[in-house]
Amino acid sequence: MNLDTKVYYTSVNWDGAEANTFWNNTYNEVGAGGKFVIDFARRINPSRFSTRDSSIWTLPWPNEILPKYKLVDYNPNFTGTFFEASDSKAMDFARRIDENNEKFAIMYSGGLDSTVITTALIKNLTKEQLKNVAICTSVQAVVENPNYWRKFIFGKFEIIDSMKYKYDTLLERGYTPVTADDGDCLHGTVLGLNFYHAWEQKIGDKLTAEQKAHLRNNLHKLSDKDTHYSVFKDALIEYFQYGDNPWWPVPKNPNPDKTFGRKLYDKYALNAETASCPVVSLHDFFWWLIFNVKMINCGVRGAMYYNDRYDMNIAINKVENWYLWPEYQQWSMNNNNNGQKIGYSAGTYKKVVRDYIFDLDKNAWYRDFKLKLESMGQNSVRQTVDTTVFPAPMHRFGITTDYEVLDVLDVNVQNYIKHHLSNFKVTWSEE
Amino acid sequence: MSWGNQIKEKVSFFHMNAWKRRPNANIFYSPGVDRCFAVDTFDPYTAFEVAKILSSKMPAIAVIVLHYEDRTDVNNNNVTNFTISDKQVIGGSAGLLFSRQTPVFRKMQKPVLEICESMPLDYMPGSDGYSTFMEFSEYTKFVIRCWHTTKLFDMVHNFLPMEEFANEYLSGEVPQDMCIPPDSSNSDKTASALGPKNEIRRILYNSDTIDEAMNKIADMWRNNNTPHSFPMRKMFYVVLNHPNYPEPRDLGETQSETDLTHYSGYLL
Numbered sequence: 001m002n003l004d005t006k007v008y009y010t011s012v013n014w015d016g017a018e019a020n021t022f023w024n025n026t027y028n029e030v031g032a033g034g035k036f037v038i039d040f041a042r043r044i045n046p047s048r049f050s051t052r053d054s055s056i057w058t059l060p061w062p063n064e065i066l067p068k069y070k071l072v073d074y075n076p077n078f079t080g081t082f083f084e085a086s087d088s089k090a091m092d093f094a095r096r097i098d099e100n101n102e103k104f105a106i107m108y109s110g111g112l113d114s115t116v117i118t119t120a121l122i123k124n125l126t127k128e129q130l131k132n133v134a135i136c137t138s139v140q141a142v143v144e145n146p147n148y149w150r151k152f153i154f155g156k157f158e159i160i161d162s163m164k165y166k167y168d169t170l171l172e173r174g175y176t177p178v179t180a181d182d183g184d185c186l187h188g189t190v191l192g193l194n195f196y197h198a199w200e201q202k203i204g205d206k207l208t209a210e211q212k213a214h215l216r217n218n219l220h221k222l223s224d225k226d227t228h229y230s231v232f233k234d235a236l237i238e239y240f241q242y243g244d245n246p247w248w249p250v251p252k253n254p255n256p257d258k259t260f261g262r263k264l265y266d267k268y269a270l271n272a273e274t275a276s277c278p279v280v281s282l283h284d285f286f287w288w289l290i291f292n293v294k295m296i297n298c299g300v301r302g303a304m305y306y307n308d309r310y311d312m313n314i315a316i317n318k319v320e321n322w323y324l325w326p327e328y329q330q331w332s333m334n335n336n337n338n339g340q341k342i343g344y345s346a347g348t349y350k351k352v353v354r355d356y357i358f359d360l361d362k363n364a365w366y367r368d369f370k371l372k373l374e375s376m377g378q379n380s381v382r383q384t385v386d387t388t389v390f391p392a393p394m395h396r397f398g399i400t401t402d403y404e405v406l407d408v409l410d411v412n413v414q415n416y417i418k419h420h421l422s423n424f425k426v427t428w429s430e431e
Numbered sequence: 432m433s434w435g436n437q438i439k440e441k442v443s444f445f446h447m448n449a450w451k452r453r454p455n456a457n458i459f460y461s462p463g464v465d466r467c468f469a470v471d472t473f474d475p476y477t478a479f480e481v482a483k484i485l486s487s488k489m490p491a492i493a494v495i496v497l498h499y500e501d502r503t504d505v506n507n508n509n510v511t512n513f514t515i516s517d518k519q520v521i522g523g524s525a526g527l528l529f530s531r532q533t534p535v536f537r538k539m540q541k542p543v544l545e546i547c548e549s550m551p552l553d554y555m556p557g558s559d560g561y562s563t564f565m566e567f568s569e570y571t572k573f574v575i576r577c578w579h580t581t582k583l584f585d586m587v588h589n590f591l592p593m594e595e596f597a598n599e600y601l602s603g604e605v606p607q608d609m610c611i612p613p614d615s616s617n618s619d620k621t622a623s624a625l626g627p628k629n630e631i632r633r634i635l636y637n638s639d640t641i642d643e644a645m646n647k648i649a650d651m652w653r654n655n656n657t658p659h660s661f662p663m664r665k666m667f668y669v670v671l672n673h674p675n676y677p678e679p680r681d682l683g684e685t686q687s688e689t690d691l692t693h694y695s696g697y698l699l
């Protein structure tokens with residue numbers, strides 16, 4: 001690689017060890033722009049963000065949008081429903097089974113997004129077609145929805161333990177891995193849910209009494225199409241500021257940038273203002289962050305971090321991101337602020353998803369009580385990575401446009417990072 | 432059943448320590464020595480678990496829930512002076528003296544505590560039996576303290592009790608070869624696959640002295656030093672609050688580590 005190498009994907013990862021040393025040393029060597037990038041990874045660990053459309057989101061390194069994830073053109077006249085998108089995606093699988101005898105391994109966590117996949121397939125595929133479907137899952141998934149497991153999964157599908165077997169094994173066995181990891185991207189983000197439901201604990205002591213009253217009086221409009229997200233600007237700036245006592249492996253910044261929260265807000269806001277579809281309400285704002293600037297990470301991270309042996313080009317493009325289906329993407333851009341994505345409590349997040357699953361399982365407990373649980377964090381895969389051959393997962397810095405995986409401990413990669421961070425400027429916000 | 436006023440329900444009478452009915456209601460009795468050896472003011476369920484842990488050393492331990500009218504001057508300083516008057520309390524199919532290695536649990540319907548002027552002849556002070564019994568009594572008090580602490584840190588910090596759910600709630604419904612982590616400590620590579628709570632229970636079951644148990648527990652924390660075992664360990668030593676066994680210095684100064692090559696929980 002050289003300094004002009006273009007990348008599809010990058011990640012500022014903390015590992016609590018050598019990577020921390022590198023990023024901490026680099027932090028002290030670079031200017032405000034480079035510092036912002038590393039501080040970003042203190043606030044949102046790890047920092048892996050890039051735009052999928054022409055909206056403004058500057059990165060330090062030469063980059064291109066990973067073709068698979070390029071955002072479809074917004075169609076304001078789209079009238080399709082979430083139900084229709086789910087059924088049509090399942091029917092596409094049916095076609096591929098019939099035409100190519102393709103085998104699918106569904107990454108099933110028991111959460112809402114992956115349960116949509118199994119539900120859609122059970123609803124739309126024949127018994128014969130379902131023989132080409134395996135369920136890759138873990139005991140956490142069983143516990144997350146035992147009723148569904150008992151009724152629809154256990155004894156009915158081949159089960160593959162996702163805590164033992166990763167994407168490379170699935171690919172080697174001839175499966176197309178199917179992930180719902182991009183499901184959140186359609187609806188919103190934990191970053192938003194934490195702000196809506198726990199802002200008082202997180203930033204209450206940093207806001208004035210007047211600011212707190214303002215937030216309390218307006219938060220019920222979080223999904224109001226006529227209330228612009230900037231109404232919440234003061235609180236969001238405080239919310240985006242990284243903390244003084246980060247949790248391992250994120251290191252503390254001994255000289256914290258007190259303006260980081262404002263810079264991050266300005267960066268997000270500029271991206272939202274230049275989005276290819278309307279971004280108005282507070283929930284639109286958080287939705288757009290994950291739908292646009294985080295979705296490539298949600299789509300790629302399986303192939304990137306739960307796969308060692310398989311060629312990255314094939315792995316990324318072979319892994320099936322269920323929600324990348326164009327009908328879902330259009331539905332997501334056309335159905336904000338109508339109650340389908342979020343209500344006023346955490347128990348109504350992804351309302352339309354709950355309804356779709358209920359249509360099959362009739363489980364009101366799950367429909368009305370299910371909460372967003374971070375399956376990725378729970379499913380701690382017991383990875384065995386031969387680090388003499390492959391970079392350790394937390395050291396995988398990026399993917400070039402030639403699908404080469406970059407190791408943050410590689411000196412050439414480190415020089416590349418330092419060069420570009422040194423030249424990076426904060427152009428979207430005041431210093 | 433309304434269950435509106437729990438204090439009047441029959442279940443409540445198994446909780447003699449509750450609602451200020453009386454202190455030290457759960458008493459540990461040895462049928463072989465014919466003396467009590469510890470009292471407990473917390474819940475009956477944990478008291479019974481403590482008796483199971485102690486069953487590696489003493490058979491047929493009886494955990495007796497004392498009647499609310501029974502004498503209340505018994506405590507952990509004088510408990511070995513007491514016995515119970517009814518040696519043939521029936522529960523299940525056997526009386527206390529004809530029970531098994533595993534402990535029994537009984538709720539008394541009347542006062543049974545009696546103070547004794549001396550130890551039984553075979554366990555008089557100066558005898559081997561006496562010193563063994565007194566050491567066991569001290570170990571029991573320690574196990575009560577340690578096991579409560581262990582259950583508390585596990586309840587607070589074990590956010591993925593998957594083994595418990597797989598085995599106790601979903602038995603037969605999880606494929607047999609599926610990976611079932613014992614808890615959220617993610618410590619299965621550096622030490623045994625048991626997890627801290629199960630490790631401590633096993634250590635308490637197998638150790639002969641407090642010193643041996645605490646040394647093994649310290650080693651267990653050293654070998655299970657992960658980001659998610661870190662708060663468990665901190666809480667363990669704080670709540671245990673044992674003057675002779677604070678958190679070992681080398682552990683206190685060691686920031687937890689994890690093998691991120693192995694554990695993927697940070698790869699969000």
